[in-house]
Amino acid sequence: MKSPNLRPRNLGEYVCSNCTRQLRRQRRTYATTTLASPSNLDIYDIVCVGGGPAGLSLLAALRSNPLTSRLRIALIESQSLSPTRTFSLPSTQFSNRCSSLTPSSVRFLKDIGAWQHVQRERVQPYSEMRVWDGVSGTSIDFAVPEQEMGVGGVVAYMNENLNLTQGLLRRVEELGGVEVIEGETVENIRLGSDTTNGDFSSWPVLRTNSGRELAARLLVGADGGNSPVRAFAGIESRGWDYERFGVVATLKMEGEGWGGNARKIAYQRFLPTGPVACLPMPGNHCTLVWSTTPELAQKLKSLSPTDFVALVNAAFRLGVTDLKYLHTLESGQEEEVSWREQHTPFSAEQVPQKVVGVQEGSVAMFPLKFRHADTYIGQRVALIGDAAHTTHPLAGQGLNQGQGDVEALANTVSYSVEHGMDIGVRMNLESYESERYAKNHLLMGVVDKLHKLYATENPGVVGIRSLGLRAVNRLDGVKGFFMRQASGTGEKLL
Amino acid sequence: MALGLNRHLLASGLPKELITACTTTTYQYPRHFSVLNRPLPNYEGHVPLTRLEKTGLAIGSAVYSLYNPYRADLIAALGEATATPYFIYRLRDAMLSDPTGRRILRDRPRISSKTLSMEHLRSLPENSVGRTYVGWLDREGVSPDTRDSVKYIDDEECAYVMQRYRECHDLYHALTGLPIFREGEIALKAFEFANTLLPMTGMSLASVITLKPTERKRFFQIYLPWAMDNGVKSKEVINIYWEEQLGRNVESLRVELGIDKPVDMRDIRKKDRARRKAEKEAKERSGDSLGIN
Numbered sequence: 014m015k016s017p018n019l020r021p022r023n024l025g026e027y028v029c030s031n032c033t034r035q036l037r038r039q040r041r042t043y044a045t046t047t048l049a050s051p052s053n054l055d056i057y058d059i060v061c062v063g064g065g066p067a068g069l070s071l072l073a074a075l076r077s078n079p080l081t082s083r084l085r086i087a088l089i090e091s092q093s094l095s096p097t098r099t100f101s102l103p104s105t106q107f108s109n110r111c112s113s114l115t116p117s118s119v120r121f122l123k124d125i126g127a128w129q130h131v132q133r134e135r136v137q138p139y140s141e142m143r144v145w146d147g148v149s150g151t152s153i154d155f156a157v158p159e160q161e162m163g164v165g166g167v168v169a170y171m172n173e174n175l176n177l178t179q180g181l182l183r184r185v186e187e188l189g190g191v192e193v194i195e196g197e198t199v200e201n202i203r204l205g206s207d208t209t210n211g212d213f214s215s216w217p218v219l220r221t222n223s224g225r226e227l228a229a230r231l232l233v234g235a236d237g238g239n240s241p242v243r244a245f246a247g248i249e250s251r252g253w254d255y256e257r258f259g260v261v262a263t264l265k266m267e268g269e270g271w272g273g274n275a276r277k278i279a280y281q282r283f284l285p286t287g288p289v290a291c292l293p294m295p296g297n298h299c300t301l302v303w304s305t306t307p308e309l310a311q312k313l314k315s316l317s318p319t320d321f322v323a324l325v326n327a328a329f330r331l332g333v334t335d336l337k338y339l340h341t342l343e344s345g346q347e348e349e350v351s352w353r354e355q356h357t358p359f360s361a362e363q364v365p366q367k368v369v370g371v372q373e374g375s376v377a378m379f380p381l382k383f384r385h386a387d388t389y390i391g392q393r394v395a396l397i398g399d400a401a402h403t404t405h406p407l408a409g410q411g412l413n414q415g416q417g418d419v420e421a422l423a424n425t426v427s428y429s430v431e432h433g434m435d436i437g438v439r440m441n442l443e444s445y446e447s448e449r450y451a452k453n454h455l456l457m458g459v460v461d462k463l464h465k466l467y468a469t470e471n472p473g474v475v476g477i478r479s480l481g482l483r484a485v486n487r488l489d490g491v492k493g494f495f496m497r498q499a500s501g502t503g504e505k506l507l
Numbered sequence: 508m509a510l511g512l513n514r515h516l517l518a519s520g521l522p523k524e525l526i527t528a529c530t531t532t533t534y535q536y537p538r539h540f541s542v543l544n545r546p547l548p549n550y551e552g553h554v555p556l557t558r559l560e561k562t563g564l565a566i567g568s569a570v571y572s573l574y575n576p577y578r579a580d581l582i583a584a585l586g587e588a589t590a591t592p593y594f595i596y597r598l599r600d601a602m603l604s605d606p607t608g609r610r611i612l613r614d615r616p617r618i619s620s621k622t623l624s625m626e627h628l629r630s631l632p633e634n635s636v637g638r639t640y641v642g643w644l645d646r647e648g649v650s651p652d653t654r655d656s657v658k659y660i661d662d663e664e665c666a667y668v669m670q671r672y673r674e675c676h677d678l679y680h681a682l683t684g685l686p687i688f689r690e691g692e693i694a695l696k697a698f699e700f701a702n703t704l705l706p707m708t709g710m711s712l713a714s715v716i717t718l719k720p721t722e723r724k725r726f727f728q729i730y731l732p733w734a735m736d737n738g739v740k741s742k743e744v745i746n747i748y749w750e751e752q753l754g755r756n757v758e759s760l761r762v763e764l765g766i767d768k769p770v771d772m773r774d775i776r777k778k779d780r781a782r783r784k785a786e787k788e789a790k791e792r793s794g795d796s797l798g799i800n
Contacts, residue, residue, distance in 0.1 A: 334600040338609065352613060356664045 056211075057087045057192070058436060059426070060219060060229035062199055062242050064090030064097075066112075066174065067398025067415040068235030069181035073125045074423035076188040081427050084436075087192040087227055088185075089219065094195045097182055100175045104134065104296070109261045109375040111300040112177070113169040113279075113292065113409035117501025118416040122180075130187070131172070131180030137295045138167040139277040143363065147284040147333055148470055151479035152363070153486040155496050168279070168500060169409065171292050171300065177412075197221040202232070202245035216437075217245065217393055231426070231437035232394050238384065240400035246391035252384035252403070255464065257287050258310035259379050259406055260303040263372035264325065269297055271362050280365045281407070282329055283467035284336065287381075288407045289328045291365040299365065301325060302406055309340050310378045316346065321376065322368050323347035329364040331357050333470065381405055383461055385454060389446045393437035395422055401449075404457045405464050413501060414453050421448045550663040552656050556588075564588040564659065573714055576689065580655055586707035587659040587669060594705055595665040601743045602668065608746040615667055616750050618674040619651050628753065636760060637753030639681040647687055651677070671745065672703060678749050681757065684768050689714070690722045691772050694730035701738020703745060721779065733769045741765040 059075065061068045072088060075081040102108065114122070122128040145152035157166035185191055200220045205213025205228050217232040234242025243250060270277050270293055277293035287304030294300055303313070303325070313321060323346045327339055335353050339346050384403040389396045398415035425445040429436040466478055485491050497503030539558070540546060546555050556564065565588035572581040602608030616622065628641035644650060654673050660666040676699075683698060685691040693715055700708035715726055741764045752760055761768060 332600070332603070334603045338604055356612075358662075 054205075054208075054210075054213075054218070054226045054228055055087070055192075056085070056228045056230075058084040058230045059086045059233060060217075060227050060231075061086070061088050061233040061235055062219070063234065063236035063240075063398075063400070064088055064092075064094055064178070064182075064193075064195070065235060065237065065398065066177055066181065066412055067400075067419055068233070069178055069185055070122070070125065070127070070416060070419040071233060071235065071397060071423060072191050073127050073181055073184045073188065074121075074419055075426065076185065076190060077125045078423065078427055080430050081423070082188075082190070084426075084430070085192075086190070087194060087229075089194045089197060089199060089221065089227075091198040092196065094182060094193070097175060097178045100179045105298075106372060107135070107263045107294050107298055107300065107375075108173040108175050109263050109300065109372070109377055110174045111171055111261075111292065111294065112174055112412040114172055114177070114416075115169050115410075115413045115499070115501040116167060118413045119170055121416055121420050122177075125184065126188075127181045127184040129180075130183040132176050135173060135176050135295060137171045137277060137293050139169065139171065139279050139293050140167050141272065141276060141278040142168050142281070143278060144281045145283070145363075146467070146475070146479055146482060147282045148475045149479040151482045153482050153492070155492065155499075168496070171279075171294055174412075194221065194225070197223050197225070199236075199241055202241065215392055229437070230393065230435070231442075233422070234394065234396040234400040235398050237399045238382070238403050240396065242394060243386060243396055243400055246394040246396075248386050248388055248391060248394075248396065250384045250386045252382060255287075255304075255381040255383065255405060256307065257304045257381045258307050259381055260301070260305060260310050260313050261375070261377050261379075262301045262321075262325075263294070263375040264291070264299045264301050264322075264368045265370035265372065266297045266299055266365065267367045267369050270366060278365075280329065282364075284328065285333060285468060285470045287464070288467065289325075290407075290409075291325075291329065291368075292409075299368070303328065304381060304405070304407065307380075312340060314376050314378060317344065318371050318373075320344055320346040321371055323350040325368050325371075326350060327353070330354060330359050383457065385457060389418070389450060390439060390442040392439045395442055395445060397422055402453050402457060405460050407464060408456075408460045408499065410456055410460065410499075414456065417452070417501070418445075418449050421445050549661060550666060552658055553661070553663070553666065554658045555661060556659055561588045561591075561659065569710055573717075576714055576717070579653070582707065582711070583655045583657075583673065584659065585710065586673070586705060587657055589706040589710070590660055590665070590669060595660060595662075595668060598672070598703055598705065598743075598745060599665050599668045602745055605743065605746045607748050608743070611671065611746070611748055612664065612667070616748075617670070618654075618678075618749070622750075623651065623753075631754055632756075634756050634758065635754050636678070636681060636749070636757050639757055640678055640753070643677055643680055643687065649677075668745070672705065675745070675747070675749060678747075679744060682744070682747075682761065682764075683766065684757075684771065686772050690718060690726065690730075690776075693718070693726060694734055694769070694772070697731055697734035698738045699744075701735050702741065702743065725775065729770060729775075730772075733767070737766050737769075 061071055068088060068090070072086060075084060075086060100108075119128060122131070140157040142155040143152060144155070155168060157168060185193075198221065200222050202217050202219050205216040205218040207214050213228050216228045216230065219227045219229065219232070221227075232242055232245075234240045234246075236242055240250075272278055279290065279292045281288050281290040284305075286306050286309060289301070289303040289305075291299045291301055303310075305313070313324065316324065324336075324339055327336060327346070327350045331339075331350065331353050335357070339349060342349065382403045383405065386396055386401045389401050397418040399411070401418060402414060404411050404414070422445045425442060425448075426436050428434075428444070429441045434441045466474070469475070485495070494503065540555075542557060542560070548555065564584055568581040568585040568588065572578050572585060575581075599612075602612055623637075625641055625644075628637040631637040651674065654670075657666040657669045657673070660669055676695075679695060679699065680687060680691075683695060685695045685698075693712060696708045696711040699705065700712065715723055718726060744764065747760075747764070758768075
């Protein structure tokens with residue numbers, strides 16, 4: 014960056030002697046190849062904080078690409094990775110944290126060689142999605158056309174998050190060459206200083222709780238919603254809390270689903286308190302994601318298994334008034350639901366099959382938020398996944414947005430390497446941000462508006478939204494457009 | 508949607524895809540069917556009507572019952588034909604939101620001379636709900652069995668709600684203390700309209716034009732404001748489990764529901780009559796005296 018005629022000697026009269034000395038020292042650190050690390054400072058091209066799906070995908074993507082496989086990479090994860098490494102459950106049990114992977118995310122995971130390491134018998138593709146309005150009953154069906162069924166036509170894949178991270182970790186370990194620092198937290202991140210070994214004054218230097226110091230040419234924040242990396246970079250994350258909790262559970266159903274094993278169906282009903290979804294898992298299992306108010310979520314969690322199962326069945330079948338009343342009961346939901354089902358008109362095949370049980374200890378809850386960072390990049394900093402954005406789970410897009418970020422960032426880094434550019438400089442990261450920001454923002458905006466549109470019982474709004482949904486359901490072109498957008502295979506909008 | 512829908516549609520020979528495409532909503536009943544293809548009844552006594560038939564029934568019964576308000580069958584038909592869409596569902600949901608309302612829907616009690624022993628009611632204390640009720644029945648010479656069964660509401664549960672409203676009507680008289688001649692009936696209908704929102708009760712208010720001028724003035728000045736105020740602010744009267752309240756003091760029930768007893772209509776009318784009579788006599792007297800002079 015320095016121009017050759019800017020010799021420190023010539024600056025004497027404008028710059029104080031202290032700074033002149035610094036400038037002189039900097040000249041000596043010109044060639045990076047001669048960098049010798051001080052005793053406790055490790056220098057890396059990329060330090061990734063956070064070993065979740067986004068962080069691990071990034072490592073696998075970088076290591077599997079010949080252009081970027083020579084980069085010196087470190088991963089810092091505050092938790093131990095051994096539960097991920099050893100994740101193994103019998104085929105009748107499933108972890109309660111599941112996500113949907115769009116065909117586009119799965120294509121990326123195949124590209125980076127991670128998909129083959131995922132336990133495929135625990136992944137459930139589904140080819141139909143039924144969504145309906147809990148107040149008016151208007152519904153919309155997204156189904157893969159029959160002719161595409163045989164050739165892998167799917168709406169999305171349901172997968173346990175642990176199964177995905179395990180596959181990614183296996184791939185990363187297969188590729189090797191990544192310094193994995195697990196079970197250590199990042200104590201602080203600051204800018205480095207100008208040392209005799211090199212000028213790290215624009216480099217983030219991380220210090221772990223074991224006293225290790227890592228300097229990063231590019232620091233990647235994949236460290237979730239409360240990202241320390243984002244805080245270090247001084248990037249504000251804006252948004253709001255939905256005042257809703259997502260209640261998750263692994264459910265046991267009475268059968269494999271109305272379409273059998275070959276044609277699994279995902280169901281989502283929009284209730285005024287939030288959407289409730291029943292998503293297919295292998296065999297007779299489903300995973301539940303029920304967004305509801307904090308009080309009701311607490312209530313759901315405290316119910317006995319039989320009453321919980323009854324209330325989940327009711328959530329897909331009974332009227333809004335009945336559900337409200339059922340929530341006020343301390344117990345005895347089961348008896349009440351079986352009475353109401355006799356007097357509530359619904360078609361058994363249009364709703365999920367009966368839930369017959371809930372996996373012990375699988376009921377959990379988490380708060381729902383909308384957060385979007387002001388920017389994804391800074392000087393020598395990039396944010397991916399939840400560190401950059403947090404969205405409502407109603408469209409099942411959170412994890413897929415993270416995968417999209419990873420692919421874009423890996424491509425950006427690869428481009429910089431190929432062209433001999435510094436991978437950490439902000440300008441060279443711009444293409445990552447420009448590719449992802451608007452896209453994510455649009456999707457998050459749509460999801461947010463859907464949540465708000467369906468969070469009301471106002472008859473006027475219900476009428477208009479039902480009319481709109483019916484119209485979309487009849488217009489195959491419009492429906493196809495939404496389907497392709499949701500699966501990540503659609504026309505490029507931004 | 509009910510299986511009934513599919514059964515009838517499948518019989519129509521339409522392609523299966525088309526039927527599935529048209530049945531994306533969770534309505535229980537076919538929204539359109541022809542008179543030649545009338546579905547089976549959903550409950551005993553049910554007469555499924557097309558939309559056109561319902562409209563015709565509503566208009567016909569409305570016009571004719573205004574002409575002859577003693578045709579209770581027409582008023583009943585009007586009530587059923589106009590209860591859907593929305594209104595009867597709203598009333599059902601009001602019952603479902605209330606523990607007692609839910610109990611009523613679950614037990615489905617019916618009020619008739621078979622279920623209520625008149626002797627037992629007569630043995631109850633003076634100001635009890637049951638005694639007041641049987642008082643009405645005796646004075647008007649009617650029995651609880653004179654209520655028609657609901658026929659034209661498609662949903663069997665909503666049909667019960669309508670039936671319950673109808674059978675409880677006389678008890679509302681007891682509750683509000685309004686008499687059953689035309690003026691009191693209209694005031695009670697206004698109260699019911701504000702409380703239940705059933706359109707028929709609102710339409711009945713049209714018969715206010717058949718009242719005498721003094722009665723009409725009294726209705727607008729006293730009873731209509733009372734009905735609107737109390738009907739809106741009190742609890743839903745449909746949720747009263749009357750069978751359990753018969754021995755209770757009417758006044759304490761009123762307090763619980765938040766209803767103020769209106770000015771006694773019989774008293775007002777008696778006083779009004781007495782005043783008019785006195786005025787007339789006074790006029791006659793002054794006329795006489797004029798004649799003498």
